[in-house]
Amino acid sequence: MSDLNQEMADRYKNNFLKEIEEQAEMGEWVKMCMQCGLCSGSCPTNFHSGWDHPPQEIFMLIRAGKREEVLNSQGMYMCTSCYNCYVRCPRKVPVTHVMHGIAEYAYRIGRAPKAQPTMHLSKTFWTNATKTGRVNEVQLTQSLYFKEGIGAGIKKAMEMQSEALGLVKAGRLNPMEALGMGHKCKDIKGIHAMLAKAEELEARNKAAKGKE
């Protein structure tokens, strides 16, 4: 994976803006930012200690060619997809999507941090949801609760007991999902074939970019 990082760095040399524009989804919007700061000010996670670079700073760092600073940043993983910045941006930059695009690119070239909680959630959710085409809520919750170890997982589960029982009573949660049962898509094979094709097309598009 780190080879891909070096390959991209060599391919784009000092033009990190071009690298992001071509390789990261929605990256072409980075140059539209006018540095007003509305996205950063609107961000609900902006009090969080992990929030080293807010969106408009990430955009400016990209334009300034600060490849290492951006790829080492936690900023783009802090996005909770609340879409406050997206709806308020005076330049109509889809800030939320750009942040996800940059995060995905960093992950793809092996530059994502190892134990990043939101990235962990995204990966777990994706694996879980694509397995049967529907989210297995029990297994997803388990994998998140027990991330910090068995003791912490049990403690968290006990805390949330009444909520879980309420959901079960309301028919919103099937306890059998713990055993891999519960709701699934009718055509699981079809879903997998579709996702495989989408991944193939995406990989082909991305590989073609910046090579000509």
Next chain:
Amino acid sequence: MTSVVATNQTILVVGGGISGMTAALEAAETGKQVVLVEKNPYLGGRTVQLYRYFPKMCHPTCGLEINLRRLKANPRIQVLTLAEVTGITGTKGAYSVSVKLKPRYVNSNCTACGECGKAVSTEIDDEFNYNLGKIKAAYLPSNMAYPQRYVIDPSIIGTPDADKAKAACKYDAVNLDDQEETINLSAGAIVWATGWKPYDAEKIVYYGYDRFPNVITNVEFERLADPHGPTGGKILRPSDGKEAKNIAFIQCAGSRDENHLRHCSRFCCMGSLKQTHYVQEKYGDEGKSTIYFIDIRAIDRFEDFYQKVKANPNVTFVKSKVARITEDKAGNPVCNGVNTEGYIRYANAHDLVVLALGMEPAVKGVNIPAEVMSDSSGFLMADPANAGIFGAGCATNALDVNRAVQSATAAALRAIQVVNKVARAEA
């Protein structure tokens, strides 16, 4: 019936603000016949609602007085107030225009003595002061009002209050039987100078203009600072009447925003820089101003003005578009955001927040009764297929007073060329 003399060599000017007055005067002073139509009961438009002008910090009443003197001295201009153009037919050189005249209920006998105002007890919103206060339903719109004549609000017609106003008048100036009428007139060329309106502040939801009484607009702040305004020139905040000494100015409130106004309104940076002078003037070193900005656009020769404000230790500049306004327990508005110079989060409480609202063309969303093109912000553009109707002033672009006057002069010159062709004075 109101009689207006107009031919196809007449220039019709729609809108009697600084642009319309300028266009009318420039055309009339070259010898053309002009009809000036104004929807308010007085001339001067939004300019007379300002406390001071930038960059010289003089009072608009001064410039207006000069224009009114020119107007009074010129027999070629016919002024119609409380008048609105409702339809235009015909072509360049031969327009036929219908104008709706609303009743004023006060005739030219009025001496502005004010007895009718004293007699009436009903109060109405004070539109001249952006509804910051109430006025009597028989009123003189402003001290500088031209024509210097009272107006009786239609809401009291048919009530005993109207009869009281009539009884109080010693000059037989009140005519309660005044009726709305529509007149038709001819014109060779038309100058459309209907000006602007401040952007609707309530639409910028995260600034809470409709929720927080101490969040006001730049145009309202002008009225607060004016000695003839609702507070007698004291800068008092609306919630509790406390003196507002720590004031925030938020730039680009609506402007340069694809969700609101696409364009830069050009005047608001200078407007806020000017308004910091008001704070300094009223409170000296106790008055503190904070300007939140994306970038200060003090265009061309105004750079000096900006540098002088920047050198004032009582004025702070924060490079940030405020993301949200909240209110603390004392009722102070709190500006929240991130200072992009250093990426520092802030939550600053102020006594008063002034939104530097952008400029929206008054014609936006209004059906102009003629084929006229407008740009993506709603400002009028020159239309080669219809070159007998010309935009002037803020109807055509976001302009300050100085540039509006230039634009009006240009429009007058174009209109003069059209009527000259009609008169065969020009080939």
